Amino acid sequence: MIKRLLLPVSLCLLTIACNQTPPPAPAAAADSGPKASDVFDKTLTGVEKEFVSLIEAMPADKFDFAPTKGKFDGVRNFGAQAKHVAAVLNIVSASLLGEASPGSENGPADMKSKDQIVQYVKDAFAHAHKAVAAATGTTLLQELQNPFGGKSKMTRVELLMEMSAHTFDHYGQIVEYARMNNVVPPASQ
Numbered sequence: 001m002i003k004r005l006l007l008p009v010s011l012c013l014l015t016i017a018c019n020q021t022p023p024p025a026p027a028a029a030a031d032s033g034p035k036a037s038d039v040f041d042k043t044l045t046g047v048e049k050e051f052v053s054l055i056e057a058m059p060a061d062k063f064d065f066a067p068t069k070g071k072f073d074g075v076r077n078f079g080a081q082a083k084h085v086a087a088v089l090n091i092v093s094a095s096l097l098g099e100a101s102p103g104s105e106n107g108p109a110d111m112k113s114k115d116q117i118v119q120y121v122k123d124a125f126a127h128a129h130k131a132v133a134a135a136t137g138t139t140l141l142q143e144l145q146n147p148f149g150g151k152s153k154m155t156r157v158e159l160l161m162e163m164s165a166h167t168f169d170h171y172g173q174i175v176e177y178a179r180m181n182n183v184v185p186p187a188s189q
Helices: 002-018 036-057 078-097 114-133 156-180
Strands: 143-145 153-155
Touching (some): 036 114, 114 156
């Protein structure tokens, strides 16, 4: 008799259990994982450390250096590469923060000295950290107008990734410039 009652009683308990609203998850569990802004900030911090230390390591009299042997006609010199990276960081950050675009991808034309360029780069990274801090998991796939022109759109996550990808692209170029001038990048020491 008990065996015959076991199946109906089990089904009844299962039905009751399935129709119950599960208890809410503890608030701490929802906040226990990393935030999107933390992940992107960690990456940006690593890029910043390598890029800024290399800019600071290059002697001031080499900021106008650009390779001439081979097919290097029209390439940016070392200082212009650094300003370009900073300008793009500012453009992307402004887009992410809903600010007006700060101008050209080349940075201020009148900025020439090492001290000015180093400060401009540091300020651009500070602006980028502010933009990254505003990133949330719920807005990462939101589309924004492409800050570099055209009718295309870019998601916030694409723009956040562009900050590091673009910076490392130019980092690779200026590493070569530095080594051509007997400067070992601090990240390689």
